[in-house]
Amino acid sequence: MANGIRFIAAALCGWMLAGGNVPARAEGNVQRGAALFEQCAACHSVERSRHMTGPSLAGVFGRKAGAAEGFLRYSDPLKRSGLLWNEQSLDRWLKDPQALVPGNGMAFRGVADHRARADLVAYLKAVSEGKEAPVSRGGMGMMAQGAKANLKQAAQDNLVTAIRYCGDTYRAITASGKTVAFWEFNLRFKTDSSAEGPDRGKPVLLPAGMMGDRAIVVFAGPEEMATFIKRQCD
Ligand code: HEC
Structure with a gap:
């Protein structure tokens, strides 16, 4: 009996800690939503026009699905969803x-948890x-892709003047x-046409991975690779 009461008290306590009185439709919590957005931030920014793997979610609330201006990679199903x-x-x-x-x-x-979804929706809203500042850049999620350094300001050590290919190297x-020599399978080539991308004709070498044997060369555009x-x- 006493155990039962204790159990109920503990459950109630946990419930109150989790946010108190739950209304019929859970009202999301913006702050918690901002923290939960970490799991989205590898693919989405909430800065206007800052598209990544996914479209910018600035202004998503009240917008038609598949309609963020300047995002070129929507799937047909999403564009046609009418949502x-x-x-x-x-x-x-x-x-x-x-x-x-x-x-x-x-x-x-x-996201299986309905409260977490409500928090995320509150944050997106x-x-x-414009009530909430975009999540700070440099959060864990953003580090994956979002917080790119400005490649126009790359150090001399990172600026590439030529690339030679011989054998598998x-x-x-x-x-x-x-x-700097790389096994061909460890060097990747990318382009970055954004404002933070490299200047024309000045590709930038960026280390990739933990071991120091892999790197990426970022070009201003694909046509530069050939030159x-x-x-x-030699
Ligand atoms: C692995 C990358 C990735 C992750 C992680 C991700 N998304 Fe997406 N998201 C996308 C892509 C890509 C699209 C476009 C899908 C399409 O066109 O079919 C998209 C579309 C969306 C859209 C529709 C936008 C529009 O303009 O119609 C919303 C809303 C959205 N995501 C929210 C989220 C939220 C919130 C999270 C985190 C809980 C999240 N996404 C996690 C890649 C991702």
Whole structure:
């Protein structure tokens, strides 16, 4: 009996800690939503026009699905869904994106907990209404892709002046005069056309991975790859 009461008291306590009186439709908590957004931030920013893997979610609340200006990678199913983003549709999307819009392109399983979804929706709403500052850059999620350094300000050690390809090896020559060799399978080539991307003709070498054997060369555009990478053994 005493155990039962203690159990109820503990449950009640946990429930109050979790946010107190739960109204019929759970009101989300913006602060908690901002913290939960970490799991989205590898793919989404809430800064206007800052598109990443996924579209910017600035102004998503009240917008038609698949309609963020300047985002070029929407799937056809999402564009054709006819959805308008509000509390209900966002809740269903975040619960199980593939159930709501089969064949959409968001590689994300969903958020099972209804309170967490309510918090996320509250955060997206606050951000859309300009009430909440975008989450600080440099959070764990953002580090994956979002918080890119400004490559126009790369150090001489990172600026690439030439790349030679011989056998199975790339040799990158930097503006500081260093030559760095990579096994061909460990060097990746990317482009960055954003404002933080490299200047034209000035690709940037960035370390990748923990071991120091992998790197990425970022070009201003794909046409530069052909001029920079030369088959040459010396
Ligand atoms: C792995 C990357 C990834 C993650 C993680 C991710 N998303 Fe997405 N999201 C996308 C992509 C890509 C799309 C576009 C999907 C399409 O076009 O079918 C999208 C679309 C959306 C849309 C529709 C936007 C519009 O303009 O119609 C919303 C809302 C959204 N995501 C919210 C979230 C939230 C909130 C989270 C975190 C709980 C999240 N996403 C996690 C990649 C991701």
